[in-house]
Amino acid sequence: MGNVIGIGASPKRKEDQRFLTGRGNYVSDIKRPGMTAGVFVRSPHGHAVLRGIDKSAALASPGVIAVLTGEDAAADKLGSLPCGWGISDANGVPMKEPPFPMLAQGKVRFVGDMVAFVVAETPEQANEAAELLKVDYEVLPSVVGVLEAVRPGAPQLFDDVPNNICCDWELGDKAAVETAFRKAAHVAKLSLVNNRLIGNPMEPRAAIAEYEPGTDRFTLWTTSQFPHVVRFLMGALVLNIPQHKLRVVAPDVGGGFGVKQFHYGEEAVITWAAKRVMRPIKWVASRSEGYVSDRHGRDHVTEAELALDETGKFLAFRVNTLANMGGYLSTFGPNIPTNLYAPLLGGVYTTPAIYCNVKVVFTNTVPVDAYRGAGRPEATFVLERMVDVAASEMGIDRVEIRRRNMIPKEAYPYQTPVLVQYDSGDPMGCLDGALIAADVKNFGIRKAASASKGKFRGLGYSTYVEACGLAPSRFAGRLGARGGLYESATVRVHPTGQVTVMIGTHNHGQGHETTFAQIVSEKLGVSFEDVDIVYGDTDRVQFGMGTYGSRSLVVGGAALSKATDKVIVKGKKIAAHLLEASEVDIQFEAGKFSVAGTDRIKTFEEIAGAAYVPHNYPLEVLEPGLEEQAYYDPVNFTYPGGCHIAEVEVDPETGTVTLVNYTAVDDVGTVINPMIVEGQLHGGIVQGVGQALFENAVYDESSGQLLSGSLMDYCMPRADHMPMMKVSTHSTLCTHTPMGVKGCGEVGTIGSPAAVINAVVDALSHLGVTHVDMPATPNRIWRLLQNASLPVAAE
Amino acid sequence: MKPFAYHQPSQIPDAAKLLTSIEDSKLVAGGMTLIPTLKQRLANPPALVDLSKLGNLKGITDDGATITIGAMTPHAVVAASKLVQSKIPGLAVLASMIGDPAVRSRGTIGGSVANNDPAADYPAGVLGLGATIVTSTREIAADKFFLGLFETALEVSEIITAIRFPVPLKAGYAKFKAPASRYALVGVFVAKFADGVRVAVTGAGSGVFRVPPMEAALSGNFDPTAVAAIKIDTDGLTSDIHAEADYRAHLVTVMAKRAVDAALS
Structure with missing residues (x-):
């Protein structure tokens, strides 16, 4: 029956036809009748008292329709932007959760904090008026770094948050760790910084809001990874709009990486304003605006210690981290450096005791939240750097120390001392595969060749595991989640046998329209072309939690698989009636329902037709129609992992690090579309390499100005930074997801930073270098070489 | 806008x-x-x-001892010019390293020189080669033209019409690109003439400048080793989030060596 393209095939991506021919439909492409333009006025100061706003000149400016401020929002009794996660300290005291007004009230707390919204007939008029708005600031000293923010005498962001500490959080058995450290033959220590990142999706954020008085309904088009969650958070908690009166549409979205998985104040302001002005309003962020308002990622300062016995076995791991939250709590903010960080500190090792303390800290910077990997790259970086430091100090080979501590394949399922239980995995198999793929045995020859050109070559390993497929709701609830994390799918079979799937995940580059269609094509035996995937519209899709945390295939795909199974079950009932057989005798295979052991057959199309034209149909016991829905809540996280090996060459004259080889062998469970998985790994690795070598969000210490606020100053990784990557999979099947899938969206960013930095340190280890902070820029490497114990030979 | x-x-x-x-x-x-x-x-x-409708501002002409490039000539044209490649290959290389393909197709030599961005490439080539800036009213020697951060000797109503480059015996350009912008973090242009060597540095300070000690050393011995030990004072050099002043100073020496290497190859 047609062109079945199923699991394991690599068809070209369905969605690329429109993306590559300029026929995508992004928020900024949408035009509504009578549409106006909105512009946000943002704080130019990192920290200031908002003494007053004089709207008169702005309101008098040509074309201006409205100027709205925090006072107007307060007068309308609008809510604060909600945080979706509530964590507590060791004594059960909840985190400090100061309000996050959608437009600043009383104070501004970061450069980019929103102060006013100007609506005018055209964007030019709105910009003109925005410049005329008179805002009276009393500038206060800013504090941007976590170390500085917790010091006595530091500027305080909130009156009721002493020392700027939102929460002093911990996980693990502190006493057991202390005992183990007392018995240790060796203790390795490491201080490091996990650099602050800016996501930079290709499409800047944008929104259009419209209010229809006839139906009393609002529509918000927004660049979001989770429109249903925006509807819930914004409607129920901020603007008091009933859910059935609010439609949120996230059409084609040009990349997210986490940046678009939060409910932003801009969405609430524009929706509220649309009713006040009774006209549609469009706002499109500039790239510069994105830099100071898109949520940032990472930004940790960490002290770690590893206790080992005399053979190099890990006895205990202790980690103390200061995590930057920025000026307010964003949607998932406090969850990222705690629940998505500390439980991964076991890595792929049998470390019996682990303790982690995280101080979550407010600073005068853009709020920090999830960015691809979210917590898990930070954990992997600490652990995999620590392992290398310990190996070096104890004189044990870096691969050997990993082998001595790795969880053997037979030990799965494996319960770690930090909450999570890994269901499946084979880290040793990934390591062995990667050693061969990276041609490690001939590394010495390549190193000698580099040396002959005056270059230092290094090799770095990262054997890692992550937790994704967010998330088992009950488990997440115990950790402080304020929402569920299941997913839903509806499979609508049309009378002619084609299929439309409505799914609650959101596709913004991941290739869902292809991967999900392959699942349906395989399971129902329908043509790949006969399956459409619908997402991103709360009026069309039943419900959903969206796309982030490598959850779409793991959780959404499972819901889709279940809904498809229900279609088959119903189809069998219809087929049994039409074939005058018992339901238990009906088999379904390759798009055909048959009576076992006979040649009596009904095609999937015939069954679909019968379901919608039920003349000969068991109406007494079965409803007409062929449409099924399933919700799926996972029983556990999934645990993809693997081994990444980076090879770098350092030019000691300039300090330039060149990535010359990159190998990844990853366990992502069942692979639906190998080409898409490969692409996800490539993209993730490039972003991880970006963090390791190039990207850094830098603030001025005293003024709170973002110094890396443009593509001219914030270095994104580029194609010519990358070698051809060797990427392959070594999969074990997840034991609890319906198809054995584990997720692959974030593994690249999680495994790669440690591999790259371990390689850089290896290249410089003969000079006594033991650690390099990210990004390993030429200036930073040159400085290390200047300070190294041995002088660099002049050419 | x-x-x-x-x-x-x-x-x-x-x-x-x-x-x-x-x-x-x-x-x-x-x-x-x-x-x-x-x-x-x-x-x-x-x-x-x-300026795009003004006649005669585009194109490259060979005057024998000099090459004249019209002010409105795009970088890509200079980079691809067989004439420039054969007479002053270092200048063609410089043009090929500016920005990205879109910038090289639109950006012009006159615009770049008039703007005098402290990290632009052309000022290093113009000063390093001791070129003459031909304007609507006069001719200005490169040594008198660049006056520091975005400042030039141009009068308000004065328009650059062409840049005239003397053909050197040898010339080379080495650029350490700023990782994000790909402007010159440090760029060094060296040019050897019968009467001596000129060395011009861009990116390192508030404007393009010459390095007399390197010029003297290279005039005696046009070889990378001649400048390897010459250190640049950090006074007046830029320190920013991309590079500290002493690192820029170090790069001037490294890039000078590489520029001489390039000139010799």
């Missing part, structure tokens, strides 16, 4: 008259710096005077 008047004169005197009569009006050549500045509303000129 704020509103502005737009003029497209066909004669240089008309363009000069517009510049004089409309205060704060701006010339636009390729627009590679000006247009982004306007889009970010950082500049608000009342009028733009577009």
Whole structure:
């Protein structure tokens, strides 16, 4: 029956036809009748008292329709932007959760904090008026770094948050760790910084809001990874709009990486304003605006210690981290450096005791939240750097120390001392595969060749595991989640046998329209072309939690698989009636329902037709129609992992690090579309390499100005930074997801930073270098070489 | 972008008259710096005077001992010019390293030189080769032209029409690109003439500058080893989030060596 393209095939991506021919439909492409333009006025100061706003000149400016401020929002009794996660300290005291007004009230707390919204007939008029708005600031000293923010005498962001500490959080058995450290033959220590990142999706954020008085309904088009969650958070908690009166549409979205998985104040302001002005309003962020308002990622300062016995076995791991939250709590903010960080500190090792303390800290910077990997790259970086430091100090080979501590394949399922239980995995198999793929045995020859050109070559390993497929709701609830994390799918079979799937995940580059269609094509035996995937519209899709945390295939795909199974079950009932057989005798295979052991057959199309034209149909016991829905809540996280090996060459004259080889062998469970998985790994690795070598969000210490606020100053990784990557999979099947899938969206960013930095340190280890902070820029490497114990030979 | 008047004169005197009569009006050549500045509303000129319709400002001519490049010649044309490649290969290499393909197709030599961005490439080539800036009213030696951060000797109504480069015996350019912008973090142009060597540095300070000790050393021995031990004073060098002043100073030496290498290869 047609062109079945199923699991394991690599068809070209369905969605690329429109993306590559300029026929995508992004928020900024949408035009509504009578549409106006909105512009946000943002704080130019990192920290200031908002003494007053004089709207008169702005309101008098040509074309201006409205100027709205925090006072107007307060007068309308609008809510604060909600945080979706509530964590507590060791004594059960909840985190400090100061309000996050959608437009600043009383104070501004970061450069980019929103102060006013100007609506005018055209964007030019709105910009003109925005410049005329008179805002009276009393500038206060800013504090941007976590170390500085917790010091006595530091500027305080909130009156009721002493020392700027939102929460002093911990996980693990502190006493057991202390005992183990007392018995240790060796203790390795490491201080490091996990650099602050800016996501930079290709499409800047944008929104259009419209209010229809006839139906009393609002529509918000927004660049979001989770429109249903925006509807819930914004409607129920901020603007008091009933859910059935609010439609949120996230059409084609040009990349997210986490940046678009939060409910932003801009969405609430524009929706509220649309009713006040009774006209549609469009706002499109500039790239510069994105830099100071898109949520940032990472930004940790960490002290770690590893206790080992005399053979190099890990006895205990202790980690103390200061995590930057920025000026307010964003949607998932406090969850990222705690629940998505500390439980991964076991890595792929049998470390019996682990303790982690995280101080979550407010600073005068853009709020920090999830960015691809979210917590898990930070954990992997600490652990995999620590392992290398310990190996070096104890004189044990870096691969050997990993082998001595790795969880053997037979030990799965494996319960770690930090909450999570890994269901499946084979880290040793990934390591062995990667050693061969990276041609490690001939590394010495390549190193000698580099040396002959005056270059230092290094090799770095990262054997890692992550937790994704967010998330088992009950488990997440115990950790402080304020929402569920299941997913839903509806499979609508049309009378002619084609299929439309409505799914609650959101596709913004991941290739869902292809991967999900392959699942349906395989399971129902329908043509790949006969399956459409619908997402991103709360009026069309039943419900959903969206796309982030490598959850779409793991959780959404499972819901889709279940809904498809229900279609088959119903189809069998219809087929049994039409074939005058018992339901238990009906088999379904390759798009055909048959009576076992006979040649009596009904095609999937015939069954679909019968379901919608039920003349000969068991109406007494079965409803007409062929449409099924399933919700799926996972029983556990999934645990993809693997081994990444980076090879770098350092030019000691300039300090330039060149990535010359990159190998990844990853366990992502069942692979639906190998080409898409490969692409996800490539993209993730490039972003991880970006963090390791190039990207850094830098603030001025005293003024709170973002110094890396443009593509001219914030270095994104580029194609010519990358070698051809060797990427392959070594999969074990997840034991609890319906198809054995584990997720692959974030593994690249999680495994790669440690591999790259371990390689850089290896290249410089003969000079006594033991650690390099990210990004390993030429200036930073040159400085290390200047300070190294041995002088660099002049050419 | 704020509103502005737009003029497209066909004669240089008309363009000069517009510049004089409309205060704060701006010339636009390729627009590679000006247009982004306007889009970010950082500049608000009342009028733009577009040079694209002026005749005879494009093209490269061989005058024997010199090569003349019209002010409106795009970087890509210079980079691909067989004439430049054969007479001053270092200059063709420099042009090929500016920005990205889009910038090289639109951006012009006159625009770059008139803008005098402290990290632009052309000022190093122009000063390093001791070129002459030909304007609507006079000729200016490169040594008298670049006056520091975005400042030049140009008068308000003066328009660059061409740059005239003496053909050197050898010349080379080495550039350490700023990782994000790909402007020169440090770029060094060296040129050897019968009467001596010139060394010009861009990116390191507030404007392009020459390095007399390196020039003296290379005049005696045009070899990378001649400059390897010459250290640059960090006074006046730029320190920013991309590079500290002492690192820039170090790079001047490294890039000078590499520029000499390139000139010799």
